Amino acid sequence: MMICGELKQEGVPDMWRSITYSFFICWLYSISGWSQTVSDTLDKQQEPAQKISLTAGLDRRFLFLKDTKDLEGLKMPIRVNGARVGLWLNNRHQVGIGYSFIRQPLRQHNLLEEPISFSAGLRRLNFFMIYYEPFLVRNDRWDVSLPVDIGWGTSRYEFATESVRGTLVKTGNFIPAGIGISVTAKLPALPKFKALHWLGVNAYAGYRTALKQDFPDSRASYRGAFYSIGPTFFLGRFWDDVRDWHRSRRQARSGGK
Template sequence: MTSLWRFVLLCIVWMGSYKATLAQTQVNIRKPTNLTTNAGQSPDTVNLRVEKPKSLTFTASTDQRFYFFEDTRNDNGKRVPVSVYGIRAGFLYPTRKQHEPGGLRAAFKAGAGFYFLNQTLDRPGLLPNTSESVKRYLRIATLYFEPYLYRKKAIEVSLPLEIGYGHSRYELISDQTREGEVARGVFIPAGVGISASYQFPVLFGIRPIHWFGFNVLTGYRFILKRDVPDSNINYSGLYLSIGPSFYLENLTSDFKYWRNKRKNK
C-alpha cells in the first residue's frame, strides 16, 4: 500500500472519530431537562439559549519530535529516532460555553508550524552515484488542524492533522573530495496523530503554575511526493514527542483576569 493510500485511510478513521465526538457533544447540548426557571420560562427555551463564541486566542509552543525515518537505521537494520525541532503558532477557536478565567476551552485549534533538521547520514549509497556519507538539511513548513476529542479540567486529547511543504539539501562530508552540495529536493509531507496533554493545576493560589504541563504526541508522517525520486531516501515513518509544554493561552487568560479584577476594584 502506497503512502498516499495509507494517509487517506488514516484520514477516514480520523474523520470518523471526530464526527462521533462532535455528534455526542451536540446530543449533550440538546438534551432536555425537567427543571423550570424562576422567570417562568420553559426548560427548552433556557437550554437552547447559547452564548456567542468569544474572540480567538493566540497560542504558540515549541515542538520537538522524534522521527523514525525509513532511511535512518542502525547496524541491525532497526530504525533509530531522529530529533526534529520546530515551533507552532495558531489560534484556539473557542467553544460556545464560557469557562472560568485561566481555564479556557476550545473546540479546535489551527495554525502553522516550522521545523528543521541537520543530520549526518552514515549509510553510503542513499543518493545515486554517492558512496560516501552525506549531511542533509531539512526545512519544513506545515499547516495543521487539531480538533479536541476530550477536554476536562487539566486533561486534553486531540487529533492533529498536518500537511506541508519541505525542502532538503545534501552535502558530502568527506575531507578528501570536498565536492560540497550533492543534491537538492522538495517533498510534501502529511501526517495524522493523537495528542494528550496535562496542565498543572493552580496550587496555593499561584496561577503561573498552570501555564505549564506535560504533553505526549504520536502519529505517522506520509510523504506524498518523493524528495529525490531515484534515491533510497524516504521520510515516511512514525513520530513521537514526549516532554514539557507551555500554554500561552493560559498566561494571556490570566493576565486578562488580573486586569479585569484590578479594574473592578
C-alpha cells in the same frame, strides 16, 4: 498511543496506497465525531464560550525515518525541532501554521543511490506546514486531539567526499504530511502556585509521510512513525491571568481614589 503502520507491499500502486491512507483518515474522523458527541455531553457545562484567539508554542519530537537505521537494522530516532502559531476557532477546533527543521549526520554511504565515498555527511530538512487540530476532549483536566498537517519542505545533502575537493551538495524539495493523536494532562492551579496551571504534560504520536519525494530514485525516505513526550505551556491561560491581574489593579486604583 497510536502508531500507524507503513503500507509496503510489492505490486500495490501508489494510487491504492493514497486511497488507503485517505480511507484511514476518514475513519479517524468518523471516530472523532462520535467521541466529540460523548465528550460534549460530559463536559459541556465546564467549557465557557470562546471567541477566536491566538495560540503558539515550541515543538520537539522524535521521528523514526525508514532510511535511518543503526548497524543492527533498527530504526534510530531523529530529533525534530520547530514552532507553530495558530488560532482557536472555538473550543473544539484549531488551525495554524508551523515550521520544523532537522539537522542529521549521515552514516549511510549509498543513501542517494550515487557511487560516492564520503568521510562525513549531513542532511538538512526544513519544512513549513498548515495544520488543523480537532479536539475530541477539552476541559480543565485533559486535552485529546487528532492533528493533521500538510506542507512544503526543502532538503539539502552535504557530503565531504574523498574524490571531489570541497563539499558535494544535492538539494531538492518534498511535500510532507502527517497525522497523529495528542493527549495533554493539565496541571491544577494551587492556592499559592496559581501559575502552575500554565503548564502541562503532552504525549504526541503518529505517522509522517511524503506525498512527493525530493529524490524519487534514492533510498532517502521521509516516511516513519514519530513520538513526543514533554512539558507544554498554555499561552491562553497565561494571557487570561495577565488580563485579570491588570483588571484587578485598575479596579484597586479606581477604588482608592
